[in-house]
Amino acid sequence: MEIQTGEGQLQINFTTKQIQYAVSDTPYSVAANISTDELNTLVGTLLKESGSRKTVQFDFLVLGEFLRSRLGNHLKEREISFEDTIEIEYVEKCPPPEPQDCLFHDDWVASVHTMDKWILTGCYDYSINIWTTKGKHVLTVSGHSAPVKAVAWVSINDKTGVFVSASQDQSALIWEWNIEENSAKCVVACKGHERSVESANVSPSAELFATGSWDTLLKIWSAGKIDKVVKELTPFRF
Template sequence: MDISAAGAGKVQIRLFTKQEQYALPDVPYTIDANVLPTDLNNLINTLLEQSNVKSAFFDFLILNQYLQGTLIEHAKNNNFSFENVIEIEYVEKYPAPEPQDCLLHDDWVSAVKTRGNWILTGCYDNTINIWTTKGTHVLTIPGHSMPVKALSWVSLNEKEAHFVSVSQDQTVVLWKWNIAENTARSLCIYKGHQRGVDCVDVSQDARRFATGSWDTVLKIWSTECQDENGDSFMKNASENCPTKAPLMSLQGHKECISAVQWIDSETLLSGSWDQTIKIWNLSLEGIQSEITANKSFFDVSYSPLNKLIITASADKDLRLYDSRSNQGPVIRSTYFGHTQWIQSVTWSTTDEHLFLSGAYDNKNKLWDLRSTKAPLYDLMGHSDKVLDVDWSNPKYLVSGGADNTVRIFKSKKALKTNE
């Protein structure tokens, strides 16, 4: 039965799931074409109850796209016919993250980064702060002379941690935090950028890190600091903090580099206000490929799980790019929901479908890449624009904002998986 000719009518569907605990008999069902997701949810739970399976809430996918609205509307919007049995996948609904603590600062919070049970925050009062994921303040670290714009962990164990901070003061600093003594000191100051530094990311082996700046240059640095005798400052820090030059400088962007991320040991991703994303080959010290848009990129995030790039731009929309397309880098999907500029975006590290965004509309939004018209959840709490989001620890979605706060949301799913 063709949808354009049939009107609402009756249609045949087949329900299936990859979650074996909720599997139903593989038989077709006849339903009304005006069925809503809530109706399908009730149908499945009725069938599950007959098999003594505990009820749950589900979302529904047709051709790998979330069903939003009626089945007949979905068919019209996605140009598929009702002539054949419609395959509908059902997945357990991702639970809403729970609001946790609000971490108060003295100025805008422009950088957040979680590892293990610790959260690093960078602030417009030029300080770095360390917190527990339970909301306890641990340490304030002065050192920069202008706002801290980005942070990245280098290493962490029970005794000590190393991390990198970048600032509008044009410097990059490698820090050592003695956890037992709760003291921090700088190990190296990295100089070479001619304007404020906006982003940083540490390589997977923790031996190098990359920074992007308003001077339009991407620089690669070593995390290994050595004194005149060749002794490593990573192992035995000197009181005299040495200054280091970059290992490599990569030129190609024309405006501020707003995001940088290691894809692998020899490949870097960068996003810029010049409306381009560049993928760099470090072995060749040059550009491997490029994505061009008509909006400045404020943030980009690459997922090693699905090999896709999600972007935050100088408009209200998020865009999903596939840099591996045979037709060149193309937009796979556009996501609508924010009402002002989107400042920050990051993928889940454990689920290839999920990502988090933060915007000037004071909201964080949790998305599934298969749901383009609406996020899974709005994460409320900020009273001013969101400047940075982080999901490095699967248990915690963290954001910093111009309301001088960090907001923490706990993922119920990650908690249930890990417990």
């Protein structure tokens, strides 16, 4: 059949959950190889005929899947019958995200973690940086002897922030940030991995955190009740 080769006509009708953009559910005959741009033009024309003055771009779904190719190809790939009227749902297209700020570093950024209004970044220049979510740089923290591969907040309040960093130097460090003085110090050094520590994640209770390393091991550490004196921790054994 012509229609199976991308030619000929298909019967479609439009539906939407956004009632401000609703058009008649009358079936329309369209080319089987109609594109999303052409569907947008058709819906836009129907909206203008109904009195709408707003120009809107839409995404289209067929049986719950977004239409990213020509309609006929989409149907054939999913073995959807060409004989029935095809219901096409449309939703207002969301614009792609645009960057609001750029947080410049001197080398590659390996890790990012946010909590409340604060951002942590771990960098290949061995540093950890603290930023506001508005893009303002607050503090650079040094202490690792190799690229920082992971950072994670443990807790934060008006006066103090606690965070974890992990590095290719085979260590994970727990830091305490004095917000009023804007200074950070390492309060715990977690040693036990034999290769680069690539990841770190804190438990919901903020009492434990886990690290993953190229030594093929996951280790679990205590993150709570931090003493003020720098100390070394060994991982829990179960």
